[in-house]
Amino acid sequence: MQPLDYDVQPATAERVTDADIMAAVELFFLTKKGVSTHLIDVATHDGIVLLTGIADNLLARERAEEIALLVRGVRGVVNELIISTPDVPDEELQRSVAAALADDPAASGYNVHCTAADGVITAAGTVQSWAEKALVLRVLRGVRGVRRLAADELVIRWGELQNSDEEITTQIRELLDWDIRVHSALVEVRTDDRVVHLSGTVGSAAEKAQVVTTAYRAGAARVDARDLFVAYWALSPELRRTKYADRSDEDIAAAVRATFLYDPRVLSYQPIILVHNGTVTLSGAVGNLRAKQDAERDARAVVGVWDVQNLLKVRTARFIPDDDVTQTIKAALARDPYLGFFDFSVRVRNGKASLYGQVGSHFEQRQAGAVAAGVNGVADLANWVTVAASPGFDGFQAYAPQPNADFALAERIRARYFWSASLHNQAVEVLAEQGRATLTGLVDTWLDRGQAAADAYRAGARYVDNELLVAAEHEL
Template sequence: MQTTHLETPPAPTGELADADITAAIETLLATKKGLTAHLIDVQTREGIVELSGFTNNLLAKQRAEEIALAVRGVRGLHSALAVRTADVPDAELQHAVARALADDPATDDYQVHTLASHGVVTLSGLVQSWAEKQLVLRVVQGVRGVRGFEAEQLMIRGGGILNSDEEITTQIREQFDWDIRVNGALVVVRTNEQVVHLSGTVGTAAEKDRLVAIAYQTGATRVDARDLFVAYWALDREIRREKFAPKTDAAIGAAVRATLRFNPRVRSAETLVQVLDGVVTLAGTVSNLRIRLDAEQDARHVVGVANVHNLLKVRPTRLVPDEDIRQTIAAALARDPYVGHLVFGVQVHGGQALLTGPVDTHFEREHAGEVAAGASGVLDVNNRLVVMRAASEARPSWPALLPAGAGPNPTLLSPDLALAARIRTRYNWSAGLHDQDLTVQVANGRATLTGTVDTWLDRRLAAEEAREAGAHEVNNHLQVLDRIPQTLAGHGIEA
């Protein structure tokens, strides 16, 4: 993620109070798993959030920044977070990073060289695109012991034929129109000698970062977003109405194919895309499980996609013995900064990986499954990890999250009513969920979600927030709209 540094005008009236934004972020950091929130300080001035302090790995640093950017009312982020992790000898760390890049099916043949010194990894060599460079950085950040990286010597070679300024602008606008994570209705794009200038207004700081990333992946050599401002009023659903208007199946299919081409993992795969009534079917063969999973996720990020049927078959380009796959998975789990301290049972039979053992949180369970899915030769992952610690054990100071006059103190309510109140508060502070038409019912710690949301991403986020608020189980019956309805319903929460 690229930390946003905004040059912003004074906050307009009607913006959320800085103290409330700070309290919301502090509480979210305290309840999101994988973070050491007590080491992170939060300050907010006119909607601009400043994070300082420490995390214990680079992935956690990025996670903390993303959490802050997604809070309603945040207009920008200045991050001074440092990484404190266990000391790993330079030679051992360099070997671990090189092994991680070699074990990843996408980066194993990249021309990348590594040098580790006191926890900082210097990368050099050549990649073909900005997206490939970001993929390399993500792999490096996922190695325990890495405190930072230097990537100026990792050069982007690019192709022999460069897009014209007009082509870059057109492709950026198309990506803005089809990506469910952003709304570019109020954004102006200009390109001059492959330098992209973005101006206008978006509703969240996270959107601004995503728009900048889209411009880079489309071919920009530099992106100037100093005149792209974040304003609370730009979250109004009326502004998003046109983006979520009905799309034809042909247009959705073309947008999905274009999106897949930007992913360096997926673009070389033999993927057939078919669309019927907004339901995307992915068929064909891919060389590894990570491509299969990424293709589905990318498709779900396209406007108009109601559901995805993933029929992609994993057929590795070479036969990898089960024992080699098992060792690769075990090594990847051991060097991961989130789950490397845990003990896993790993078995592989016919390319099918089985994970067993205890973990503390649902986050660790899902993350371990993702790590295993990235190993070459894996056809599927059967995740049998058991969550031993209930999410509700860590009770934050929830009243601090509530703005003045927000209602009764949740800690004075019955457990189910208190849980519903906590979920409601999290939805209220979410830039994507605060005005959606959804209802929560809670019984014996089980949350049932009903109603409608704009996108698949909102549906998944609603379930994640309910679980992290303390629900031990979530029944997600939310329906994804294929358009913004003419009459917008209110946001209600019931227990």
């Protein structure tokens, strides 16, 4: 994650205290898997969260920061977690890193090479954009045994025709206006010699991070966000109502197409985009399953999109035998820092991969699917990995009715929504019965709808019936 510059001004008069924020962050760590809660210490001062302690791997360090950014009242995160991961010999680690890049459908085409020394990976070479560099670093973080990345020698080779400062500013404004995750009306953008200066106000630290990321994607060489403040009042639904104003189908299609230009997994393909009453239909061919998934995710983040019909077909550039794909998936699962300790069975037939095995949480189950989907040659995926019974808030033990168990589950879900920067002020009703959570009411976006269901699972629900309606779609 790109480091942010946090302001040192005192927080505006918000209705949450540092002690409340710290407790909420620790609660999120406890119920969101992928971080070692017992190894992380949390401190908060004026809404700035300080994370110290130990993370198992680079992905866990990044995930801890992302989780904290999503908590209501957090104005920034200072991540000082150190990495403690099992030693992997340099030669073995270098082979694993090279294999991870070679097996990734997008990164395999980049001019990047790596060396390993005592768990430190030095990446060198050239890429064409900030987004491509971010993708390479993400792949490298996903290799077990990597303690630190050195990327100064991984250079972005801007094209001969570079955007002017004015064009960069315009692109950032347009991307923010169409990004459903950001309320950009209170954000000012100025560019001088490719340095983007951001000022104004956003409602959450996660929004601030998204604004900074957008600036880099649009071509910024550096981003100064010291004057972009996080304030609770900016989350007001009244302020954000204009964000969801009606958009024409033609404008939505153009915005989706523009979003694809900044996604290196989708950029090299040209999906056909049709929009009717806010429903986007994607068709055509892409070269890998991850590109198909990312295209849908990108489209759902565009203002005015109420649903996505993903009809994209995966057509690999060359034939890859099923046995080769099977072995590549197994190797990718084995080197993943979250999954390398589990046993999986993999079957591939005509490019469709089926995963079997047992993991400890829904997070690890989804991670297994994501790893397999990112392997070249996988055209479709059936994730049959199951979650083992476990006690506590993970909630996947065989359910036996207990006094007030459902009441406690519903309260845990409501507590997550209360502390969620995106869900705390939305009309979500929760009913729990025999470990099954039913969600009803209205939310602003499809992203919020999905987040509500994911949080219910993380709070301990065995099953979730998501009957939430998207407000703007409901009004059509």
